[in-house]
Amino acid sequence: MSTNLISSGTTAREKVNLRTPDVMAAVQQQVESHYRSDIVDKVRRAGGIISVGDTTVRLAKQFGFCYGVERAIDLAYAARNHNPEVNHQIASLGIKNLTGKNKQADISELGPEDVVIVPAFGTELSIQQQIKDRGCQIVDTTCGDVMSVWKRVRKYASESATSIIHGKAEHEETKATSSRALGDGSGHYLVVLTLAETDYVCDYIRHGGDKQEFLEKFKGAYSPGFDPDVHLQTVGVANQTTMLRGETEEVQRRVRQAIIDRDGPELAEKTFRFFDTICGATQERQDALRELLNVPMDLLLVVGGYNSSNTSHLAEMGEEKLPTYFVLNASRLVSANEIKHYDLHEKREVVSHFWLxxxxxxxxxxxxxxxxxxxxxxxxxRLFELRGISRQQLELAA
Incomplete structure (x- = not known):
């Protein structure tokens, strides 16, 4: 698959295929040198288990980079390597965030000489249009699974069905999906995160209720002009692709039952829609962890970014079974008596003692x-070091 650098300036630029064999060969070398692990590869080939002394570590069968992230990284590196000018610019200025909590630059500062990399979870239509209007070159790395959700919610909008999106309203992927749920501008959406929120919506579907209370409860999680008395008559369920499959299925089941209770089963065939939009890689990682959790273990480490939805769900799954520590990286394993980890309930990094x-x-x-x-x-x-086993011993055992 090829991706193009696109400019919306008055003079059309030649479309550039980044995924040429020579460019991608160079990219693969760089990506592997930065992100590959010989030890992890060896442990995986050995069945995902490594034992040294009285310490055994089991790796889930599936974890880490998914295809969408790998593709996004490849294209980002390819954008840097495509021509010396782009490479020099990024080397001298660095890649900066244009949106989100870690915003480092503003779209209004961009021009035709700038390259914008759209991440794997996509971006909102309004932001995308702003970037095009600035004449920037765009490298779009949006994951195919995410685009499948966009296609589905656009279809809902074309059929005058409101998209009920299971996800986090503030998550970049959900924002991107919500913008597509507007369709040609007449569509609507409502974002629900928990089953408790879903039940509230279902009660409103069945019996109606206090509109102002509803709108206040879901403030920031619905489309402009959303009216629960009008826009919950015909609905379609979609989701942020990194949510737990079981939860999304339960959201779908409860909303469907509420529609049936209100409209009857025959009419509900027309007033309720659903499409499975869980990311395949997310499901693989959840299934692999579920399998791992069936094996007796003393504790679980979940490694990843604290703002990562799919990683948070893995930590949730672990917490249901055994002591689980959600860590950003190896530096959080301070000592055998102290670990810094993210608390999903307090929504902040905390310190625990006597964890190992x-x-x-x-x-x-x-x-x-x-x-x-x-x-x-x-x-x-780091884990084996805290158990008195050196890196050299670990490498010999792997």
Whole structure:
């Protein structure tokens, strides 16, 4: 598949295929040198288990970079390597965030000489248009699974069905999907995160209620002009692709039942729609962790970014079964008595003590879809160090 650098300036630019054999060969060398791990590769080939002394670590069968993230990284590196001018610019200025909490630059500062990389989870239509209006070159790395959701919510809008999106309203992917749910401008959406929120919506579908209370409860999570008395008559369920499949299926089941209770089963065939939009890689990682959790272990380490939705769900799954620590990287394993980890309930990094057991210990490790293998390796090395086993001993055992 090829991706183009696009300019919307008055003079059309030649479309550039980044995925040429020579460019991608160079890219692969760079990506592997930065993110690959010999130790992790060896452990995987050995069945995902490594034991040294009285310490055993089990890796989930699927973890780390998904195809969409790998593709996004490849294209980002390809954009840098395509021509010396772009490479020099990025080397001298660095890649800067244009949106989100870590925003480092403003779209209004951009011009035709700038390259904008759209991440794997996409971006909002309004932001995309602003970038085009600035005449920037665009490298779009949006994941195909995300684009499938966009196609579905656009279809809902064309059929005058409101998209009920299971996800986090503030997440960049959900924002991007919500913007597509508007269709030609007449569509609507409502974002629900929890089953409790879903039940509230279902009660409103069945019985109606206090409109102002509804709008206040979901403030920031619905489309402009959304009216629950009007726009919950015909609905379609979609989701942020990194949500737990079981939760999304339950959201779908409850909303469908509410529509049936209100309209009857025959009419509900026309007033309710659903499409499975869970990311395949997300599901693989959840299934692999579920399998790993069936094996007796003393604790689980989940490695990845604290703002990562798919990684957070892996940590949730672990917490249901055994002591689980959601860590950013190896540096959070401070000592055998102290670990810094993200608390999903307090929504902040906390410190726990006496986390690492004495004596024979079995530890599980998994990671989110945006976590590279080199971070897993560093975590693995640090973990064994805290158990008195050197990197050299670990490499010999792998």
């Amino acid at each position: 057991p004495h004596g024979p210990t079995v530890i599980g490790i998994t990671a989110g879809a945006s976590c590279p293998n080199n971070l897993i390796e560093e975590t693995l090395i």
